Amino acid sequence: MSYFRVKLGLVTLVLVATLAPSSALQVTHTGQGPTLSSIGPLAFGPDGTLFTADNQGAAIFALDLGTLANGGAPGAKGLDALDEKLAALLGTGAREISVTDLAVHPQTRNAYVSVMRGQGAGAAPVLFRIDGAAAITNIPLQSLKFQKVELPNAPDAGGGARTNPRTQVVTDMAFADGRLWVAGLSNEEFASKLRAIPYPFASVDRGVSVEIYHGNHRAVETRSPVNAFVPYTLNNQPYLLAGYTCTPLVKFPIGDLKAGAKVRGTTIGEFGAGNRVLDMIVYNKGGQEFLLTANNSRGVMKIPTKNFANAAPITTPVESETGGVPFEKVTSMTGIEQLDKLDDNTSIVIARNSSGGISLKTLPLP
Amino acid sequence: MRGSFRAVAVMASALAIAAACGPASSTPAIRLTSPQGGPAYVEVTGLSSDVLDALRPDRTADEWSAILRVAVSDEAPGMLGSYSVADGALRFTPLYPLDPGREYRVRFDSARLPGAAVPGASAIVATVGEPARDATPSTVVTRVYPTSDIVPENLLRMYVEFSGPMGRPSGIPHMSLLDEDGKEIRGAFLPLDYEFWSPDHTRFTAFFDPGRVKDGILPNQEMGRALTPGKSVTLVISREWRDQYGRPLKEDFKRVLRVGPADEHPLDTASWRIQPPPAVGGRDGLVVIFPEPLDHGLLMRALGVRRGAEAVEGDIAIDQAETRWTFTPREPWRGGSYELLALDILEDVAGNQIGRAFEVDNFDTVDKSPNPKTITIPFTVGSARANH
Numbered sequence: 032m033s034y035f036r037v038k039l040g041l042v043t044l045v046l047v048a049t050l051a052p053s054s055a056l057q058v059t060h061t062g063q064g065p066t067l068s069s070i071g072p073l074a075f076g077p078d079g080t081l082f083t084a085d086n087q088g089a090a091i092f093a094l095d096l097g098t099l100a101n102g103g104a105p106g107a108k109g110l111d112a113l114d115e116k117l118a119a120l121l122g123t124g125a126r127e128i129s130v131t132d133l134a135v136h137p138q139t140r141n142a143y144v145s146v147m148r149g150q151g152a153g154a155a156p157v158l159f160r161i162d163g164a165a166a167i168t169n170i171p172l173q174s175l176k177f178q179k180v181e182l183p184n185a186p187d188a189g190g191g192a193r194t195n196p197r198t199q200v201v202t203d204m205a206f207a208d209g210r211l212w213v214a215g216l217s218n219e220e221f222a223s224k225l226r227a228i229p230y231p232f233a234s235v236d237r238g239v240s241v242e243i244y245h246g247n248h249r250a251v252e253t254r255s256p257v258n259a260f261v262p263y264t265l266n267n268q269p270y271l272l273a274g275y276t277c278t279p280l281v282k283f284p285i286g287d288l289k290a291g292a293k294v295r296g297t298t299i300g301e302f303g304a305g306n307r308v309l310d311m312i313v314y315n316k317g318g319q320e321f322l323l324t325a326n327n328s329r330g331v332m333k334i335p336t337k338n339f340a341n342a343a344p345i346t347t348p349v350e351s352e353t354g355g356v357p358f359e360k361v362t363s364m365t366g367i368e369q370l371d372k373l374d375d376n377t378s379i380v381i382a383r384n385s386s387g388g389i390s391l392k393t394l395p396l397p
Numbered sequence: 398m399r400g401s402f403r404a405v406a407v408m409a410s411a412l413a414i415a416a417a418c419g420p421a422s423s424t425p426a427i428r429l430t431s432p433q434g435g436p437a438y439v440e441v442t443g444l445s446s447d448v449l450d451a452l453r454p455d456r457t458a459d460e461w462s463a464i465l466r467v468a469v470s471d472e473a474p475g476m477l478g479s480y481s482v483a484d485g486a487l488r489f490t491p492l493y494p495l496d497p498g499r500e501y502r503v504r505f506d507s508a509r510l511p512g513a514a515v516p517g518a519s520a521i522v523a524t525v526g527e528p529a530r531d532a533t534p535s536t537v538v539t540r541v542y543p544t545s546d547i548v549p550e551n552l553l554r555m556y557v558e559f560s561g562p563m564g565r566p567s568g569i570p571h572m573s574l575l576d577e578d579g580k581e582i583r584g585a586f587l588p589l590d591y592e593f594w595s596p597d598h599t600r601f602t603a604f605f606d607p608g609r610v611k612d613g614i615l616p617n618q619e620m621g622r623a624l625t626p627g628k629s630v631t632l633v634i635s636r637e638w639r640d641q642y643g644r645p646l647k648e649d650f651k652r653v654l655r656v657g658p659a660d661e662h663p664l665d666t667a668s669w670r671i672q673p674p675p676a677v678g679g680r681d682g683l684v685v686i687f688p689e690p691l692d693h694g695l696l697m698r699a700l701g702v703r704r705g706a707e708a709v710e711g712d713i714a715i716d717q718a719e720t721r722w723t724f725t726p727r728e729p730w731r732g733g734s735y736e737l738l739a740l741d742i743l744e745d746v747a748g749n750q751i752g753r754a755f756e757v758d759n760f761d762t763v764d765k766s767p768n769p770k771t772i773t774i775p776f777t778v779g780s781a782r783a784n785h
Contacts, residue, residue, distance in 0.1 A: 068596075087596055119473035122491050123499070126643075129565055148493055150564035151641025152598040155493060169477050169492075188701025188738040188771070189708030196556075196595035197694060198602065218593035218602035219694045220742060221554070258590065276587075307590060327590065 059232045065092050065177040070156035071131025071145035074204040074211065076230060079138055082211050083145060084201035087152070091201070091213060093232060094158075095176040100139060103162030107135065107142035107379055110165050110391045117159060120167065121148045130389060133369040133381050142371075142379055142391065143170075161391060180232045182215075206230070207262030208269050208285055214257040223257045225271070225288055259308045261322070265340045272339075274308025274324055280355065282339065299342040300355035303329050310370035312378065314396050323378070323397070325367035333397055334358040361397045372396070427503050429525035437495050439467050439525060440486040441505045449482045451511040456480070464509045465489055471502050471522075498529025536561045536640040538650035541632065542693040543746045545718035546653075549660040550624045553748035553755065555603045556693055557634065562598040562641040571638035572603055574623060575631040582630065585623035598641060602694075624656040660689065660747040663754045666739055666772055673776040677732040682714070682723040683776070685737065690719040692744045699743040702726070703736045703773075719746075730778040737774040 068087035075081055081094040110116060114125040121128060131145045139162075146157040158170040182199055201215040210227040260273040262285075269285040273296065280300035287294050302308075302324075311324040313336065322334040334356060342356050368389070369381035378396050383389050424443035431437040452464075462475035467489050469476070477492040487505075495501060506520040542556040557568065567589070574582040586603050593602035605623060624630060634650040672684035683702060693715060702709040702724055711726040741751040748755035751772060 086591070116474070119469050120477050122467075122469060122476040122478075122493055122501070123496050124469070127496065147565060150639070150643065151562040152596060153562075153641065154565060187698035188740055189703070196597075196600045197698070198593045198595060200591045200593065202591060218554070219692070221604065221748075256589070276589075307588075309590060327588075 060179040061177065063176050064173040065094065065175060065179060067092060067156045067172060069131075069147060069154070070158060071147075072201060072204050073132040073134035073143060073145050074206055075134050075137050075143075076206045076211070077137055079136060080230070081134070081136075081143060081158075082204055082206065082230075083132075083158075084204060084213070084215075085156075086198075086200050089182045089199045091180050091182065091204070091211065091228060091232075093178040093211075093230060094172075096136075096170065097174075097176065099160075099168075099170050099174070100136060100141075103139060103141050103160060103166060103168065104164040106140045106163030107161050107373060107391075107393065108163055108165035109379075109393050110161065110167070112388055113144075113381065113391045114389045116167060117144070117146055117157075118148075120159075120169065121146070121157060123148060125388065130369070130381060133371055133379065133391075135371045135373055135379060140373060142373075144381075144391070178232045180228055182213075182226070202257055203259045205260060205262050205271075207271070212260070212262070212271060214260055214273070216256050221256075223275075225257070225283070227288060259311045259324070261311050261313055263313060263322075263336070263339070272311070272313075272322065274311055276307050278302040278306040278308055278326065278329070279345075280322075280324075280334070298345040298355070299339060300334065300358070301345060301353050302326070302332060302358065303353050309368055312370055312372045314372055314378075315375070316396055323361070323370065325364075325370040325380070329360070331361040331364040331367055331370075331397075332358045333361050363397065364394060425505060425507060425521060427505055427521065427523040427525070429527075431527060436490055437527060438488050438490040439465075439501075439503055440484075440488050441465060442486045444485075444487060444510075446485075448510055449485065449487065452482050452487060453511075454481070461489075464506060466502075466504045467491065468502050468504075469499065471504075473502075476501075495527050497527045500524050500526045530642050530644075532644060534636070534640075534644050534647040536563070536644065537647045538634050541634075541650070541652060543690050543719055545690045545746075547655045547657045548624065549657050549747045550622050550626045551659040551661070551747045551755070552605055552624060553744075553746065554605065554692070555632075557601045557603065559599050559601075559640070559646075563594070563601065564598075564639045564641050564643065565592065565594075566639075567592045568601050568634070568638050569603060571635040573633045573635070575633060576625075577629055579631075582623050622659075624654075626656050626658045629653055629655050660745060660749060661754050663749050664691070664743060664745060664751040666751060666774060669774075671737065671774065671776055673735075674726075674730045674778050676730070677779045678729045680726055680729050682725045683735075683737070685722045685724075686717075687720045687722070690746050691722075692746060693719050695743050696722055699740040700724075701738045703738055704731070704734070709735065732779040734775055734777055737776060739772045739774065741770040741772065 067085045069085050070083050073081060073083050079096060079100055081096055083092050083094060085092060114128060114130065118125045118128045127149060129147045131147060134143050136143060142161040144159045144161060146159065147154045148157050149155055156172065158172060160168045160170055197217055197219045199215060199217045201213055203214045205212050210229050213226045213228065214223065216223055256276055257273045258276060260271050263270050263272045265282070271283045271285060273281045273283065275281060279298045280302065281296035281298050283294060283296045306329045307327045309325045309327055311322060313320065313322055320336045322336055324332045324334065326332060338356050345355050364380065366382040366384060367380045368383055371379050373379040373393055376396055378394050380392050380394060381389055382392055426442050428440050428442060429437060430440060461480045465480070465487060466475040467478065468474060479490050481488050501524065503523045503525055504520055508519065537560050538557060539560050540558045569586050569588050572586055574585045576582055585605060587606040632652045632654060636646040636649045638646055668688045670686040674681045674683050696715050696719060697713060700722055702711065709726055711724050714723040715721070739751060744750050
């Protein structure tokens with residue numbers, strides 16, 4: 032057999048139609064009793080719809096909690112040794128479960144905690160409600176009405192059923208402007224994507240590739256993951272504030288985030304290398320507004336938002352450890368892995384202690 | 398032994414570690430049943446038909462748990478599950494399967510039964526459980542991609558494949574790179590708060606920190622790249638990485654990699670060698686040979702074959718250190734023109750794509766199409782040469 036070289040000059044470069052079209056995909060399902068392979072991250076819609084990502088199944092579910100949202104004491108109360116308590120209900124040990132997210136119901140202010148029970152591909156998704164009397168209630172997923180939207184398939188060149196070990200991961204979700212915003216990436220296309228899904232689900236777009244200027248990295252980044260984000264309004268315009276690995280704070284105008292576009296966000300803060308934002312919330316205190324971020328290695332940071340609209344974009348190298356909008360460290364909050372706003376004055380967190388166990392705590396907003 | 402009884406497992410496979418202190422009457426008994434192909438359940442036998450008839454199903458979980466509680470310890474709350482009366486016994490079926498090897502405490506309090514409590518009875522307790530799994534480690538690392546002994550200084554990712562499903566936690570703490578002196582190169586891999594497992598949990602993706610890989614940016618300037626050209630490193634995957642049953646790996650995995658110079662060039666399809674199938678009517682593979690190793694994951698889906706407008710169904714084999722891609726069609730080749738398709742998301746092991754190097758920030762080109770571009774390379778079956 033003879034081998035030969037293909038001459039690029041003679042090769043036709045074309046866009047072909049074997050790929051999924053760039054228009055929105057109609058891939059929704061509705062029914063009762065969703066089949067989730069995994070659960071978390073979580074996000075509530077304003078009407079109490081609970082959105083959850085199923086990373087293993089590459090899908091997003093909208094869960095109607097129905098009457099199961101009712102009946103608990105309003106609010107949420109902290110629980111020591113949360114992992115042990117949840118594991119006991121699940122008939123296993125704390126090491127055999129992983130808490131994947133925490134979200135607060137917009138009306139009842141009950142806390143919802145998503146858990147994976149077990150290890151490996153056979154681990155089971157579980158949802159718990161924790162109310163104002165610290166009562167833990169299992170929410171039976173099989174009883175819930177749901178809508179499901181599948182994330183777009185990976186592009187492939189076609190040609191048969193192949194073993195595809197590709198993984199998609201949703202890193203965070205939030206509801207804003209009538210849409211569910213989903214940040215994620217895959218192991219094979221390691222670039223951040225933001226997707227907007229109108230609710231009720233009708234379609235999911237192909238995603239917006241988002242780029243940032245990373246002052247500490249002195250470069251434009253497309254391969255830095257969005258770890259967490261929150262919707263935010265600046266000058267009456269809806270924005271997303273996103274925290275990246277290593278740890279730029281970036282604002283994206285929602286109006287620019289159109290399907291298929293490549294959008295460059297405005298970097299307004301640099302909060303240090305070797306760090307990742309785990310969660311973030313916005314709150315008011317004393318007539319001022321703040322962004323509160325939980326970080327994996329730099330603790331909790333409190334960032335006044337008053338300068339966000341007019342903050343100078345970081346477009347040149349940041350030589351110092353941090354830069355951009357000012358922040359202060361909140362030393363009273365430690366080990367925070369999940370963070371949400373319980374009410375106007377209180378945060379609710381999942382915090383890990385020095386021995387590795389986790390607790391649910393309610394803490395005054397700093 | 399007076400005043401006690403043993404819980405007896407019906408199936409030989411079920412472990413009954415039971416023992417209890419209870420009433421002089423030997424009537425009520427706790428047992429664990431593990432039916433073939435179904436979930437295990439805990440039963441209380443020896444209850445009279447009057448008592449069973451009175452056990453209405455409309456009780457709260459707390460009320461049921463006061464009568465019969467199955468828990469991971471005496472102090473723990475009752476496990477989630479369902480209660481029923483079946484086969485002449487009170488039955489608790491846990492919501493999730495019992496963990497093999499874990500002991501469960503069962504407490505039956507006949508005084509909480511409706512109406513006809515057994516005179517003089519008190520609570521009886523037992524310990525039940527399923528047999529432990531074989532704890533002998535058996536899972537091994539079967540392969541790490543790239544498989545080449547030489548990797549570029551700016552290697553972007555590794556895929557670690559296992560012989561069986563692994564547990565959920567990230568494996569990054571169990572992966573290390575040692576320099577030639579056996580000293581660990583710290584911070585080589587990118588820690589993330591989520592894990593890139595294949596759906597069956599047998600393939601894990603580890604990234605080298607892009608901040609250190611990318612030339613000129615701060616982490617790269619401060620720490621340099623984790624890999625140094627001309628040197629060797631040893632990848633060590635600790636046996637402490639646990640499989641889906643919590644067992645360590647059978648052994649540590651070690652592999653020496655020689656580090657070559659950085660690869661900062663985009664892929665160039667002109668450098669590929671294509672060996673078309675030799676004969677019409679046969680199923681010999683179409684072979685494509687690359688001048689450098691390409692990313693194994695993307696090779697699985699970013700290359701394909703078309704005839705006219707239709708994708709050709711077939712199987713893919715990747716070997717020779719990810720420098721050879723072979724496509725074997727399901728149906729015999731027909732004579733005439735075909736096309737090899739390559740999506741421009743295809744990468745080499747340093748993240749360079751077709752027409753775009755990882756080091757190049759070509760953000761000035763706004764890509765309005767979210768779909769990858771496709772490069773087509775025609776070839777002809779039944780001809781010794783491609784028709785280009």
